[in-house]
Amino acid sequence: MNSTVSIAIVGSGPAGCYTAQGLRKALPNAQITIYDRLASPFGLVRYGVAPDHQNTKSIQAQFARLFERENVRFAGNLEVGSDVSLKELRSLHNIVVLATGLSRDRALGICGEGLPEVYGAGRLTRLFNAHPLQTVGMPRLGESVAIIGGGNVSIDVLRLLAKQPADFANTDIDDAALAEYMQSPVRHIDFICRSSVANAPSDPVMLAELGRIPGVAFSCLDPFSVPDDASRIAGARAKAIETLLETRGGPDTRVEVSFHFGHAPIQILGDGHVCGVELAATGSQGATNVVVADSVVTAVGFDFDEDDWHGLGPIQANATTGQLGNGLYRTGWVKRGSRGTIAANRACAKSVTEEILRDLPTLDMSTKPGHAGIPWQALAHAVDYDAWKRLDIAESGAAAEGRTRKKFPSHERMVAIANNHLAGALGASEN
Amino acid sequence: MKIQVLFGTESGNAEMAAEDIAASVRDGGQEVEIHDLSDFSISELQHDPVYVFICSTYGEGDLPNTALPFFADLSIVGPDLSGMRYAIFGLGDTFYTETYSQGATKLDDKLRALGAERIGEFGRYDASTWEPVGEKAVEWFSGVLTELAVH
Ligand SMILES: Cc1cc2nc3c(=O)[nH]c(=O)nc-3n(C[C@H](O)[C@H](O)[C@H](O)COP(=O)(O)OP(=O)(O)OC[C@H]3O[C@@H](n4cnc5c(N)ncnc54)[C@H](O)[C@@H]3O)c2cc1C
Ligand SMILES: Cc1cc2nc3c(=O)[nH]c(=O)nc-3n(C[C@H](O)[C@H](O)[C@H](O)COP(=O)(O)O)c2cc1C
Numbered sequence: 001m002n003s004t005v006s007i008a009i010v011g012s013g014p015a016g017c018y019t020a021q022g023l024r025k026a027l028p029n030a031q032i033t034i035y036d037r038l039a040s041p042f043g044l045v046r047y048g049v050a051p052d053h054q055n056t057k058s059i060q061a062q063f064a065r066l067f068e069r070e071n072v073r074f075a076g077n078l079e080v081g082s083d084v085s086l087k088e089l090r091s092l093h094n095i096v097v098l099a100t101g102l103s104r105d106r107a108l109g110i111c112g113e114g115l116p117e118v119y120g121a122g123r124l125t126r127l128f129n130a131h132p133l134q135t136v137g138m139p140r141l142g143e144s145v146a147i148i149g150g151g152n153v154s155i156d157v158l159r160l161l162a163k164q165p166a167d168f169a170n171t172d173i174d175d176a177a178l179a180e181y182m183q184s185p186v187r188h189i190d191f192i193c194r195s196s197v198a199n200a201p202s203d204p205v206m207l208a209e210l211g212r213i214p215g216v217a218f219s220c221l222d223p224f225s226v227p228d229d230a231s232r233i234a235g236a237r238a239k240a241i242e243t244l245l246e247t248r249g250g251p252d253t254r255v256e257v258s259f260h261f262g263h264a265p266i267q268i269l270g271d272g273h274v275c276g277v278e279l280a281a282t283g284s285q286g287a288t289n290v291v292v293a294d295s296v297v298t299a300v301g302f303d304f305d306e307d308d309w310h311g312l313g314p315i316q317a318n319a320t321t322g323q324l325g326n327g328l329y330r331t332g333w334v335k336r337g338s339r340g341t342i343a344a345n346r347a348c349a350k351s352v353t354e355e356i357l358r359d360l361p362t363l364d365m366s367t368k369p370g371h372a373g374i375p376w377q378a379l380a381h382a383v384d385y386d387a388w389k390r391l392d393i394a395e396s397g398a399a400a401e402g403r404t405r406k407k408f409p410s411h412e413r414m415v416a417i418a419n420n421h422l423a424g425a426l427g428a429s430e431n
Numbered sequence: 432m433k434i435q436v437l438f439g440t441e442s443g444n445a446e447m448a449a450e451d452i453a454a455s456v457r458d459g460g461q462e463v464e465i466h467d468l469s470d471f472s473i474s475e476l477q478h479d480p481v482y483v484f485i486c487s488t489y490g491e492g493d494l495p496n497t498a499l500p501f502f503a504d505l506s507i508v509g510p511d512l513s514g515m516r517y518a519i520f521g522l523g524d525t526f527y528t529e530t531y532s533q534g535a536t537k538l539d540d541k542l543r544a545l546g547a548e549r550i551g552e553f554g555r556y557d558a559s560t561w562e563p564v565g566e567k568a569v570e571w572f573s574g575v576l577t578e579l580a581v582h
Contacts, residue, residue, distance in 0.1 A: 018443065055524055055558045062447050204491075205527055232491050343441035343489075347497075 005030040006370030008093040010080050012036040013043020014345040015332020016099035017063040020072045022353030032072045033371040035089075037079035038132065039383040039391060039414040041067075043101055045342065046407075047131045048122075050156045051173035052163070054404060059342060067385040073371055076383035077415050083378035086310035090328060092373040094365055095356060097322075098330040099349075102302035102338045108148060112268030113298075117142070121149070121157050121299035128160055130174035132411035138180040142294025145186045146277045148265050149299035150193025151201040157297055159209065161186050162216050162255045172405045189257045190291045194282055196262045197238050198226040204236035210244060210257070217249025220259040222281075260291070268296055302338035322352035327363050329356060387418035432481060432579070434461060439468040439486040439498025439534070444564050445522050448556070449485045451565035452572045459576075469497040473504045478514045481550065481579065485568065486538055487522040492530030494538060505541050513546030516582075518575040520554035520568055531557070550582065551575035 005027055009016045012034045020032055040046060042060050049056045066072040080086055080100075090096050105120025107113060119139045126134035145161065147154050165182060193200050210216065218241075226238045241259065249256070263279040266288055270276070274295055280288045304315045312324060317337035322329045331352040332345045340348075374382070383391075391408075394417045398406040408414050416422045434456050438449035449465055456463040468486075476482075487495050494502050519542075521535025532555050543549060554571035556564050 021443070054561070055526060058558065058561055059442060059444070061563065062443050065447070209526075236491055341442075343443075343495075346441065346443055 004367045005095065005365065006093045006368045007032045007095045007097070008089050009034045009097045009099055010089070011043060011099035011101055011332070012041035012074065012076070013099060013101050013332060014045060014059070014342045015101070015349055016043070016097070017066060018346045018349035019097050019099060019331050019353055020066050022349055023356070024066070024070045024072060026353065026357055031370045033075050034072060035075045035078045035080060037077070039076045039411065039418050040388060041074055041076065047129045048125055050125065050160060051128055051171040052159070052168055054171060056342070074385040074388060075371060075374070076388060078374065078378055078382050081310055084374055092369055094363060094368055095327050095329070097352070098324070098334055099332045100334050102304060102333045104303045104305060105298060106301040106303045108265060108298055108300060110265055110267050112270060112274070115268055115270050115274045117274040117295035118268060119295065119297050121153050121297055122302060124157055124160070124297060125153070127177045128173055130177065130407035130409040132409055132414055138177055139295065141186050143186060144188040144190070144293045145295045145297055146190040146192060146291055146293040147297045147299060148192045148277070150191070150195055150261070151299065152203055152206050154191065154299040155202055155206045155210070157299055158189055158191060158257065159213065161189060162210070162213050162257065164215070164254070167213060169402045170404060172403055172407060174407060174409060175400060175403070176409070187255060189255060190260060190277070190293060191257060192260045192263055192265060192277065192279060194262070194264045197224045197241060198230045198234040200237060200261060202237065204233060204240040207237060207240040208243065211247055215249065215252050215254040216247070216257060217253045218244040218247060218257045218259065220245055220261070222260070222262065224261055258291070302333070322355050323359070381415065381419070383415060383418045390420065391418040432461065433479065434463045434483060435480045436463060436465045436483045436485065437468050437471055438465070439484070439495045439501070441487060441489055441495040441497060445485045445487045445495070448520065448522065448564050448568035451569050452483060452485070455569045455572065467497065468501045471501060473501060473508060473510055476510065476512065476515065482515065482517040483572065484517060484519040484535070484538060485522070486519070486535040488527070488530060488532055488534030492533030494534040502538060502541065505545065509545060511546055512542060515547040516550050517542055517547055518551045518572070519549065520556065520571055522556045522558065522564065524558040526559055551578040
């Protein structure tokens with residue numbers, strides 16, 4: 001039976017890749033294709049994980065094995081919804097697994113959110129990562145920015161904004177975006193986290209890392225303590241923050257960071273433009289206080305499109321099942337919501353893979369054309385794994401001094417390089 | 432001699448290293464089995480195979496969550512492992528200065544406390560080096576095989 005199973009995985013981020021690993025192990029003869037709308041594989045590992053966290057990005061080597069050794073096909077530059085409909089994709093494969101992630105910055109749902117200087121963290125992290133579909137450029141942050149949200153993505157944003165160009169050695173940060181930001185870097189950052197220090201969603205090591213950036217001074221107005229019976233991680237977080245607070249910056253201080261743990265934003269203030277954020281201590285009815293800010297970056301997670309997703313209606317997170325229909329599944333962030341690290345997607349993919357294998361006897365197992373049945377107009381511009389490797393090599397070759405690679409922020413150019421349509425021009429300088 | 436490779440992983444790197452070691456053993460014409468510690472019970476531990484533990488580190492220097500039940504069972508049941516031989520390779524990252532590779536160290540301490548005998552050097556892989564983990568693991572394991580040959 002398995003000899004003819006054809007499987008489409010939509011999205012080549014961690015969730016899609018881990019699912020392909022699991023399905024390949026269980027179904028050695030299945031035809032497995034991972035589709036992605038981008039010319040490059042690996043999703044947020046490439047375009048979300050901060051450019052100065054290259055160790056985290058090195059997981060790409062594990063996923064690359066799928067395409068290099070495990071006979072999984074990569075079909076990039078194929079967007080489900082425009083190049084091929086979900087309906088058509090389902091008709092071409094026995095099993096379709098959506099692993100499309102979530103990219104829309106979640107709204108805060110408070111007054112003032114529509115002001116022009118309120119930006120999503122996804123936009124900033126995509127810019128620093130040279131995401132080709134992030135066409136709106138570097139926002140104007142002014143002197144003071146308030147970062148709302150206390151998770152690891154907030155800390156990524158804080159770190160990227162607080163660093164100087166010299167701190168980005170051996171990264172693949174987008175130099176054009178960095179240069180644009182460095183024309184007027186922020187001088188003050190308010191870090192607003194709804195949870196207490198003990199319950200905050202951040203990794204203590206990420207906090208501790210902030211102390212290694214030269215020229216940054218940290219303060220925290222409210223005293224904090226963690227209960228004696230708090231988890232070890234809470235203790236480690238408190239210790240990391242205490243250590244940061246001891247780093248009272250000297251005369252070389254470029255950036256001041258103020259922590260506000262246990263505070264929720266009530267409204268963003270400003271008449272036409274952001275001038276501050278009103279905060280209230282969580283759990284207390286009482287007084288509010290205002291932090292002055294020229295701009296706000298929201299980092300409170302990522303959302304589902306409320307609109308009709310390829311005819312499936314509005315999608316909600318679901319912790320229990322990955323099944324969306326007969327032969328149709330989802331995994332990763334598009335299943336669970338925007339929670340968890342890369343590793344969490346491995347466990348998630350494992351459970352969805354088990355679900356699929358359990359359902360196999362009930363699925364339509366008639367022979368399907370799979371990838372070969374994709375409309376020729378779409379296949380003609382698709383980027384396969386060899387083409388991606390061409391782009392990969394071009395990126396490494398174009399790396400400036402002190403950079404691990406240069407990512408091209410134009411998707412058209414990525415596709416052209418990958419598919420060798422720039423013959424002879426590869427060595428030319430790239431922007 | 433039968434070799435059993437047991438891996439504890441959260442993001443899959445230890446599994447990849449385990450697979451590479453298993454492949455190199457197979458290429459050498461020896462028998463090898465590979466298991467995820469999350470699917471392996473301490474009751475399956477025997478005296479004759481040589482066990483190869485490949486294990487990463489998470490949290491505050493802990494074992495990866497998929498290996499925690501196995502580790503907890505070792506602690507609670509406290510089986511007598513005397514006579515059992517094993518080798519161990521830890522994956523970690525020196526970015527985590529204070530807890531570098533501690534997960535594998537905890538497992539090693541436990542196995543020895545229960546009477547098992549470690550063969551060869553404690554292998555360590557530091558993700559900050561950006562070296563290919565599979566190659567490093569296979570290189571380390573060839574040293575273990577040399578040790579085994581003298582034993
Ligand atoms: C800014 C940021 C930093 C992060 N840093 C870390 C970190 O340091 N460490 C860590 O462990 N985790 C980190 N994470 C979390 C981690 O990135 C996620 O857990 C993980 O990427 C989710 O995997 P996924 O496969 O569900 O989604 P994604 O990684 O988003 O992959 C989805 C893929 O689907 C493709 N796609 C979407 N729609 C379509 C379509 N219609 N047709 C075809 N393809 C489509 C996309 O192009 C993308 O490649 C970070 C997240 C963010 C946002
Ligand atoms: C959230 C997190 C916590 C980590 N904690 C530690 C640690 O305390 N000590 C260490 O040496 N490595 C730590 N690491 C690094 C991992 O052990 C390393 O990346 C390893 O290669 C992961 O292997 P795996 O994919 O098999 O789980 C941590 C990694 C993450 C993502």
